[in-house]
Amino acid sequence: MTYCVGMRLNNGLVFMSDTRTNAGVDNISSFCKMRTFSEPGERFITILSAGNLATTQAVISKLEERNKAPEDRAPSIMEAPTMFQIARLVGDMLKETIAENAMTGQRADAAFNATLILGGQIKGSEPRLFLVYPEGNFVEASDDTPFFQIGETKYGKPILVRAFEPDMTWEQATKLLLVSFDSTIKANLSVGLPLDLQVYETDTLQQGLRRRIAADDASYHAISNGWGTALKSAFDSLPDIDLNN
């Protein structure tokens, strides 16, 4: 499993992903699930991936045109004029990669499926955030649904739904993501530290803060421990109920 979240804030975009991959519970590894594509001053793009690791790595490799010699590469993701076109490109690449594996008659215990979160900005347009499905189609974040989750989404959703605000600062957004990831990590062994954080500030058109949050990260520990206590206090602050009426 995996857990990744992409959020659209008033100030820009924030992304967080875990790094655990697993084939069964007895075979776990650590892989970064966050890729960025950047041409400073012109565009900045982040892709988060959940699902079959071979599929998502193949998609990223194709997007980077790694089948060509470095000097011949001109990735379309760096040329496409709009984020919408990039979403179509990424969606098509994803659908084709899944189909290639499926159609050669290969079998796997798990499906070859994968789901992506794609976000970024191209000069002259607004920042945009998409959820790309294994079928190659996609949906865009809106004011009604300003964030997307992929992978193990359920444990960490209630706090996102309740505490998300579009005018959060980067610090507040990171704190919210850490709480959501902490709830998930505590409940599902297949989601694990370290976490990757990427902040993109609107109109900077370059990679903003990128940080890896490891198991010994002091902020993570403060949030994780503090959240247990805070949740207990929140619970205690609820009005009493009367069972006898």
Added chain:
Amino acid sequence: MTYCVGMRLNNGLVFMSDTRTNAGVDNISSFCKMRTFSEPGERFITILSAGNLATTQAVISKLEERNKAPEDRAPSIMEAPTMFQIARLVGDMLKETIAENAMTGQRADAAFNATLILGGQIKGSEPRLFLVYPEGNFVEASDDTPFFQIGETKYGKPILVRAFEPDMTWEQATKLLLVSFDSTIKANLSVGLPLDLQVYETDTLQQGLRRRIAADDASYHAISNGWGTALKSAFDSLPDIDLNN
């Protein structure tokens, strides 16, 4: 889907279940998923069910021996000398019922599977709480895992893990269950009000408080609305993080 929780407290047992059943999102109904068997002064048993409704209703009917005339019924669930034997009985009944449907070549979009929570007390023994699997086997709650969830368990788990205390009062336990159910109802359309609550106090050997919590229940609204605010305050109370170091 469904959401049911059974908890073992120092004072006894508490059970809560929702009432929504669905075959697709366009075909929902309301069914009680909580059954009790009682012989005052001798035993009190509660069963919560999640999964195929035809399966769980058939299991309950068999346990009540509804294939016999009312005057001929002597349900083994009311005769078995221990809760462990009752768990075996219920597990066997569940496994057989699932197998009957599967082996007659019937097909359904959803499986015939079901999972049960079984709790109660027989005079002279402690109250006991079991989770009964579709395979007919079962596990018992312990100090390490003092509650069981069945159905849509993920959304409502983080708060149970963080706020459960074995010495909670009935009011506190009900409040905790309401928060857990509220988080689930807000996230999954296939879990819905009204909720059924059953409290069993150790050594009373009779049905304790039973209450139906409907959509217009004042306590539920106070908890549901209060929880949003409390969660926001809890989140705000977390230590600030510094993204720049």
